[in-house]
Amino acid sequence: MVNPNPSAEFIERLFWLIKLRWIAAAGVLLTILLSSLGFKFFLPLLSLYTLAALLVICNLIYIILIKRFGSACRMLESAQADNDELFGAMNWIINIQISFDLFILIALIHFSGGIENPILFYSIFHMIIASILLSRKESFLQATFAAALFGIMVTLEYFGVLPHYCLKSFVAVDLHKNLTYIGGISFVFVTTLYIAVYMTTSISARLRQREKTLMEANVLLNEKDRSKSEYVLRVSHDIKEDLAAIQSCLEPVEGGITGELNPKQLDLIQRAVHRTTKLLFFVKALLEATRIKLSKEIKMEHFSFKDIVSEAVGQISLKAKEKNISITSFVEPSIGEVRGAKEYLRETIANLLANSVKYTPREGRIGINVTDKGNSMLIKIEDTGIGIPKDDLPSIFEEFYRASNAKEVERDGTGLGLSIAKQVIERHNGKIWVESKQGKGSTFYILLPK
Numbered sequence: 001m002v003n004p005n006p007s008a009e010f011i012e013r014l015f016w017l018i019k020l021r022w023i024a025a026a027g028v029l030l031t032i033l034l035s036s037l038g039f040k041f042f043l044p045l046l047s048l049y050t051l052a053a054l055l056v057i058c059n060l061i062y063i064i065l066i067k068r069f070g071s072a073c074r075m076l077e078s079a080q081a082d083n084d085e086l087f088g089a090m091n092w093i094i095n096i097q098i099s100f101d102l103f104i105l106i107a108l109i110h111f112s113g114g115i116e117n118p119i120l121f122y123s124i125f126h127m128i129i130a131s132i133l134l135s136r137k138e139s140f141l142q143a144t145f146a147a148a149l150f151g152i153m154v155t156l157e158y159f160g161v162l163p164h165y166c167l168k169s170f171v172a173v174d175l176h177k178n179l180t181y182i183g184g185i186s187f188v189f190v191t192t193l194y195i196a197v198y199m200t201t202s203i204s205a206r207l208r209q210r211e212k213t214l215m216e217a218n219v220l221l222n223e224k225d226r227s228k229s230e231y232v233l234r235v236s237h238d239i240k241e242d243l244a245a246i247q248s249c250l251e252p253v254e255g256g257i258t259g260e261l262n263p264k265q266l267d268l269i270q271r272a273v274h275r276t277t278k279l280l281f282f283v284k285a286l287l288e289a290t291r292i293k294l295s296k297e298i299k300m301e302h303f304s305f306k307d308i309v310s311e312a313v314g315q316i317s318l319k320a321k322e323k324n325i326s327i328t329s330f331v332e333p334s335i336g337e338v339r340g341a342k343e344y345l346r347e348t349i350a351n352l353l354a355n356s357v358k359y360t361p362r363e364g365r366i367g368i369n370v371t372d373k374g375n376s377m378l379i380k381i382e383d384t385g386i387g388i389p390k391d392d393l394p395s396i397f398e399e400f401y402r403a404s405n406a407k408e409v410e411r412d413g414t415g416l417g418l419s420i421a422k423q424v425i426e427r428h429n430g431k432i433w434v435e436s437k438q439g440k441g442s443t444f445y446i447l448l449p450k
């Protein structure tokens, strides 16, 4: 499958058609009103208003059908089942919609002057829509259907089987029996239909081909990115194992278990332990980021959100105390139990809080506030820290990105924490963003579905 979500795109196009039909219905009503009031055409108003009402009713029915189609698609997609049959059925419905729209247009034309009414050429819009939504063959069939409907209307009016409603103040003489006029208009009308379909289908075929090529390239890029991530995962896993082994060898030496060290030896060992710890921290973060990127699904469970907030606050409280930073936390009681990846969410909140502690000077303040927003909740983490420079704000959630002022305050940092947080939140269909003023503080927001 080339398109990652074809049903969503298809539904979007169907709603576009619905929107166009609302505009058409409004246009029809306005035209009937204006022409009956302003031009005094003496048209069969009841028939015209009935047709406009039919257009509105059909549109409402189509909306119901599209919504049902959308939920059926979502069900099949979540069950990873094939929904080709559903697409086939919907294609039929589009064909019927366009044919019926053409029928209503020709009926409107019949009740408002027949061949004398230039609105006839509005059927080109139907041809353009058909060419965008349907196959080339189906679009030509729609053009043939429009030409046939037009031909039937003109013939029946010509032989008097159908009455002719002349647009008297618009045309000087009654034209529906004038064979030269009928021949000329029919020729231009029919050729215009076919040329419009030919041109639009050619353009949309070219665009579809280009879109397909781009999507294929995108799939290829994603595959390459995935194999790169798999490589990073393997390498960082091996490095982590070795680093952990080095650390476990260095620690007893630093602690004097293997014999007393002279000050020079102790200094060197302490530096080695510090660097190893720092590297291990970085490799673990890299491993975590890559793991989330590669995991297709994350384990979801029900848990109390208030509990994970207190746990996350507990995780950083010691460091905050060392800097005399006050932490306040509030979770709206109505939030209660939520469903999500508990460990990941706790780590994300702990990470954001740890950043606040890291980038807030002594005696500062940090607050975490969780408010109920119905189906979702808003988590707000604010601090009175160094803030983020305006220029750095757009890149702050990118991997390895660190703002210039952060590097001055804290030399050690991976630049991975926020990118992991973003991935975790997006996996929950949530949103994360930040508002910050350099020197004043930062506020991180997370909108998370419950």
Ligand code: ADP
Pocket (backbone or CB within 6 Å): 355, 356, 357, 359, 383, 385, 386, 387, 388, 396, 401, 402, 403, 404, 405, 406, 407, 412, 413, 414, 415, 416, 417, 418, 419, 442
């Ligand atoms: P790290 O903190 O290890 O550098 P993160 O990915 O957690 O990496 O954060 C990325 C960058 O975002 C930080 O380097 C810093 O510039 C900025 N940042 C994150 N949180 C804060 C905060 N609370 N206050 C100021 N800057 C922050």
